[in-house]
Amino acid sequence: MTPVSSVLLVDDHGLVRHGLQLLINEALPQLRVQLCGSLAEALHTLASAGRFDLVLLDLTLGDVHGMAGLHKLREAYPYVPVVILSAQDDRDTVLAALDAGAMGFISKAAAPAELRHALTRVLVEHAIHLPQSVSDGLAALPETGGRELSELSALGLTERQVEVLGYVVQGLRNKEIARRLDRSEVVVKKHITAALQALGVPNRTKALVALSQRGYRVPAVLDSR
Known part of the structure; x- marks a missing residue:
């Protein structure tokens, strides 16, 4: 399957935003990562900069909070896949994000190696990735990555x-x-x-x-x- 080529990373903290960009570039150097610091900027970028293969969206932004940003993004661009990348990673929040249309969730609390693994699963393998705290909520099942x-x-x-x-x-x-x-x-x-x-x-x-x-x-x- 063709690797994702373009990612829009939306986070309102500059250090976090650029740190994540460096980590993504190190783990997946073939990707083009564009940064936005607000939902308004992200919506403008999606409207003017062409197609993105994935949006990585923080839940807490300066111009919108919680699921409201995800709802607005999904309403405006329903065919652009969105994965939440957030420090707010409790079970209820993760499930609420999925219910609102996110196709996955990556915790900012993850160790760098885990974060690289999650990004690889989502961006290259196109696999669904959820925090262990949520996926452990079901009976243990063997994971055989890459199943169609x-x-x-x-x-x-x-x-x-x-x-x-x-x-x-x-x-x-x-x-x-x-x-x-x-x-x-x-x-x-x-x-x-x-x-x-x-x-x-x-x-x-x-x-x-x-x-x-x-x-x-x-x-x-x-x-x-």
Whole structure:
């Protein structure tokens, strides 16, 4: 799978922002990393600087706080994958971020080696990464990195249901998936329900956690706007 080539890093602390940029450049020198210090700057950059393959977003910014920034970013750019990179990494916050459309979460409290590993999983392997405190919330499962979502057909999922689940993993909402597939939201909801039942989870947030534990890749979603 083609490595991510461009990343937008959004954090309002200059030292943290540049420190993370150095770490990313050291771990993944092939990436182009652009920095923003506010949500407003990030939205302007996304509108004017072309396509980004991933946004790394801090939850606490000077011009917006908490999930509000994630909600605004997902609403404006639903097809740009977002991973939260935050020191606020308690279980409730992580799950709330996933529910709001983030496709992963990296803790700023992670050791440099762990952070490099997380970035490699997300940016190069396209794997879903969550803090251990959250992924440990489910029964222990062997992680076999690099698994494709198409393998879920072994659970009885159709090709369309697997495709819809891929969009769910990317954080797309039902109306966005319906628009992309040219289907009704009712049909999309039925596909999502079938996928959740096959995974044995009650909602899309728990599905993301389960897929993370199993080491599944995040399929690429092209901006169809």
